[in-house]
Ligand SMILES: Nc1ccn([C@@H]2O[C@H](COP(=O)(O)O)[C@@H](O)[C@H]2O)c(=O)n1
């Protein structure tokens with residue numbers, strides 16, 4: 001059986017934080033603010049995986065009131081969620097995600113982001129797709145106040 005999940009996340013851009021998107025460090029004057037490393041893309045993908053499994057959302061599994069997750073590496077959070085997926089007999093059909101950011105240019109880092117996720121999911125690289133778009137200077141992303149991400153995940157459940 002196939003199961004589909006979707007995820008969406010937003011984090012504010014602020015000075016004095018590293019910019020980490022899709023598990024990749026991107027040189028930029030600002031970074032994303034959050035309780036964890038604020039990796040907006042991996043959070044959207046994590047929510048999509050949890051959605052497909054019918055297991056709530058990232059905040060339910062890793063509350064932002066828990067000091068254990070302060071500055072947490074979102075690669076590790078997705079890895080933990082995916083351990084549950086593997087235990088439940090799921091494999092990844094495909095992942096498709098979009099980063100919504102006016103700046104910086106994401107295209108040089110997209111192959112590395114795909115690699116991070118393919119490694120976590122133990123799946124071929126061509127099952128993971130990452131895209132980026134600006135919002136043509138419109139809205140909070142266009143003004144550079146934050147970055148958003150959307151993700152859709154298709155999981156295959158062993159019969
Ligand atoms: N932060 C971003 C945004 C976009 N890209 C790439 O540029 C292309 C054009 O973006 P538009 O918003 O003008 O459609 C887009 O298709 C991406 O390939 C990017 O690398 N980083």
Ligand SMILES: C[C@@]1(CO)OP(=O)(O)OP(=O)(O)OC[C@H]1O
Nearest residue numbers: 034035036038059062063064069
């Ligand atoms: C990941 C968690 C936990 O550290 O914190 P944030 O980095 O603030 O991210 P958010 O997207 O609000 O998701 C849920 C949180 O519980």
